Amino acid sequence: LAKTTQPISMDSYEGQEVNITCSHNNIATNDYITWYQQFPSQGPRFIIQGYKTKVTNEVASLFIPADRKSSTLSLPRVSLSDTAVYYCLVTTGAYSGGGADGLTFGKGTHLIIQP
Amino acid sequence: DSGVTQTPKHLITATGQRVTLRCSPRSGDLSVYWYQQSLDQGLQFLIQYYNGEERAKGNILERFSAQQFPDLHSELNLSSLELGDSALYFCASSVSGTRLSTDTQYFGPGTRLTVL
Numbered sequence: 001l002a003k004t005t006q007p008i009s010m011d012s013y014e015g016q017e018v019n020i021t022c023s024h025n026n027i028a029t030n031d032y033i034t035w036y037q038q039f040p041s042q043g044p045r046f047i048i049q050g051y052k053t054k055v056t057n058e059v060a061s062l063f064i065p066a067d068r069k070s071s072t073l074s075l076p077r078v079s080l081s082d083t084a085v086y087y088c089l090v091t092t093g094a095y096s097g098g099g100a101d102g103l104t105f106g107k108g109t110h111l112i113i114q115p
Numbered sequence: 116d117s118g119v120t121q122t123p124k125h126l127i128t129a130t131g132q133r134v135t136l137r138c139s140p141r142s143g144d145l146s147v148y149w150y151q152q153s154l155d156q157g158l159q160f161l162i163q164y165y166n167g168e169e170r171a172k173g174n175i176l177e178r179f180s181a182q183q184f185p186d187l188h189s190e191l192n193l194s195s196l197e198l199g200d201s202a203l204y205f206c207a208s209s210v211s212g213t214r215l216s217t218d219t220q221y222f223g224p225g226t227r228l229t230v231l
Contacts, residue, residue, distance in 0.1 A: 032217060043117065043205045043222025044158065087158070091218075103148065103173065105158035 004088045009110040018075045020109050022088030025069050033064060033071045036087045038108070044087060048073070075111075083113045118142065119223035121206050127229045133194040136226045140187055140208030146170065147189040148209070148220060149181055153202040164189055165211070196230045203227050 005023040012018045024033065032051050036044035048055055050062040050071070061074040075082055085108040118141035128134055140147050149161040160173035164183035175181075178196075183189045193200060204227075207220040 034219075036220075038158075041203070041225070041227075043119075043207065043225055044220075045117070045222065046219045049217065049219070103160040103163065103171065105150075105160070107157035 003104075004090055004106060006086075006088050006106075006109045008107065009112065011112040011114060012078060013114050014079055015077055018078050018082070018111060018113075020073045020075075020086055020088075020111065021070055022073070023070045024088075024090045027068050027090055031068075031090045033062065033068075034089045034091050035060070035062065035073050036089065036105070038085045038087065044105070047086075078111075078113050080113050080115065083111060085110050117221040117223060119206060119208050119221050121204075121223040121226050123226060124224065125227050125229075127231065128196060129231055130196055130198060132196050132230075133192065134196065134228065136191040136193070136204050136206075136228075138189045138191070138206030138208075138223060140189070140206075141221055144208035144210055144221070145187065146209045146211060146218070147183055147187070148207040149175075149189070149191050150205040150207065151202045152205065152225075153199075156202075158205070161191070193228070198230050201228055201230045 032049055034049040035047045037047050038044040048057055048060050048062045050064050052064050055062045063072045087105045087108040120139045122137045146165045148163045151159045151161055161175040162181050163171040167183050178194050181191045203225045205222050205225045207222045209218040209220050
């Protein structure tokens with residue numbers, strides 16, 4: 001299953017737009033891209049999911065180019081409360097039996113927002 | 116509040132002991148997942164159950180075991196505990212778990228295990 005690579009950490013300032021890019025060169029046809037957010041000592045929380053092009057919800061946007069080898073999570077006008085770890089996952093389109101690669105969160109990107 | 120509950124919230128025990136962590140999924144969710152998060156480590160997937168049956172296995176040690184009961188709650192049993200087992204243990208649930216691609220996981224608040 002496709003392995004993901006994302007920056008270990010990023011920082012930005014309140015009011016800025018933040019883009020976190022994730023590489024997944026070996027993504028398969030049936031795979032989706034899912035992003036989760038985790039605050040310290042809390043469980044991760046689903047942010048957004050997409051297959052191709054652009055997906056937007058009330059929290060974020062997800063941009064996926066045509067080759068789907070990468071994706072970018074975009075957080076508009078961040079605030080201090082957006083300081084968290086962001087995980088990019090590639091999840092398989094069909095359960096293959098015994099496989100758990102699609103459930104690998106890795107270490108994520110530590111996003112720090114400063115005043 | 117995700118709707119997933121985990122007990123206990125904190126657990127302190129000694130090396131060599133055995134503990135049981137409990138998870139109740141969201142109402143209607145059939146799948147339960149267990150994860151371990153150690154200091155400076157990412158979230159490590161341990162095991163998934165779907166409607167009472169083991170569905171996927173990750174980096175779960177032989178000293179660890181889990182099960183999902185008919186009422187869909189799940190328990191994670193950790194035995195012969197070592198110092199390195201100290202971590203946050205998260206449970207998550209999802210509606211089906213049969214289509215991983217679009218199956219959103221809802222995480223509980225976690226159980227913090229400290230092994231002394």
